[in-house]
Each structure stands twice: as structure tokens, then as C-alpha cells.
Amino acid sequence: MLAWMTLLAPSVDAQEASVSAVELAGTWSLSETLPDGRVMQVELLLMHNRTFSCVGTVEGQSAEGKSADGKSRDAKPADGNFTTVAPFWTCSGSWQVRGRQVVWNYVNSSRPLTGSARADTDDIVSVDETTLVLLSHATGKRRELSRVQLRQ
Numbered sequence: 001m002l003a004w005m006t007l008l009a010p011s012v013d014a015q016e017a018s019v020s021a022v023e024l025a026g027t028w029s030l031s032e033t034l035p036d037g038r039v040m041q042v043e044l045l046l047m048h049n050r051t052f053s054c055v056g057t058v059e060g061q062s063a064e065g066k067s068a069d070g071k072s073r074d075a076k077p078a079d080g081n082f083t084t085v086a087p088f089w090t091c092s093g094s095w096q097v098r099g100r101q102v103v104w105n106y107v108n109s110s111r112p113l114t115g116s117a118r119a120d121t122d123d124i125v126s127v128d129e130t131t132l133v134l135l136s137h138a139t140g141k142r143r144e145l146s147r148v149q150l151r152q
Contacts (some may be wrong), residue, residue, distance in 0.1 A: 003045050017128055018099065019097055019100055019124050021050065022048070023127050024102065024127065026148070027045050027148040028145040028148065029042065030140050032143070034058070038059040039058070040088070041056070042057075043055050052093060053091070054090065055089075055090050056087050056088045058091040089109070089110055090108075091106055091111075093106040093107040094108055100123060101124060102134065104119065104120040104122070121138065129147065130146060131144060131147070
């Protein structure tokens with residue numbers, strides 16, 4: 001009887017199946033080249049207790065928007081060399097999974113956030129042991145994160 005029920009049950013598309021928070025817990029990293037050529041790197045820690053923290057760095061720019069020499073860095077320098085990597089943004093808060101979405105609630109941020117930016121939702125495009133692909137509701141950007149493997 002169970003075999004017949006299994007055969008007759010509608011198939012569930014993997015893209016529609018819910019994602020477990022356990023699948024997302026861990027440390028993830030993202031590296032992205034910005035339009036001006038600098039590289040942004042983000043490390044995101046998703047804890048099992050549904051809290052998160054992140055640190056973002058951008059070559060040559062600190063959290064205050066200044067380089068190590070104190071000058072504003074809105075564009076790539078003439079020599080093309082960015083040498084400073086300092087925290088550009090740190091944040092923390094809580095997260096939860098709802099079906100195939102992750103909902104972020106920012107509690108702390110080193111950069112100012114407006115009221116509407118304190119909560120954000122991303123669609124979970126895919127997740128496996130090594131890769132998490134998110135699609136931001138706020139920006140429409142698709143980002144691919146890699147799981148950070150613990151060193152043994």
C-alpha cells in the first residue's frame with residue numbers, strides 16, 4: 001500500500017521544497033568585484049541559535065569610507081593599487097528560514113540602516129554542502145556564497 005501511495009503522490013520540485021535552517025548554519029564567504037575594480041569580501045556566520053554576524057571588507061576602504069591614509073576612496077587610485085583591507089561593515093542580528101527564503105533582522109550595524117533596511121528577505125535559489133545561492137528582494141542581486149571549511 002505504501003508503495004502505491006508513493007507512486008501516486010505528486011512529485012515535489014526540488015526548487016519548491018522547504019530548506020532546513022540546519023542546512024544553512026555555518027560560515028559562508030562571498031567575494032565580489034565592484035564596478036570600480038575593488039574586491040568586496042564578506043564572511044557570514046549563521047549560528048544554530050538563529051543569530052548571525054558578518055564582516056565585510058573592501059580593498060582600500062574602512063567602515064568610515066576612508067582609506068588608511070585618511071582620504072576618501074570613491075574610485076580606484078591612479079596607480080590602480082589598493083593595498084589596505086579593513087572592515088568596511090560589521091553587522092549582527094537574527095535569521096530564520098521560511099520555506100525557501102531566509103529572513104534577516106539586523107540588530108547591530110556599523111553602517112547606518114534605515115528602518116526598512118533593518119529587515120531583509122532573500123530567496124534561497126539553491127543550497128548544498130559547499131554553495132549557497134541567494135537572490136535579494138531588496139536589490140535583485142544574485143549572490144553565490146561558499147561554505148568555509150574548518151581547518152583540521
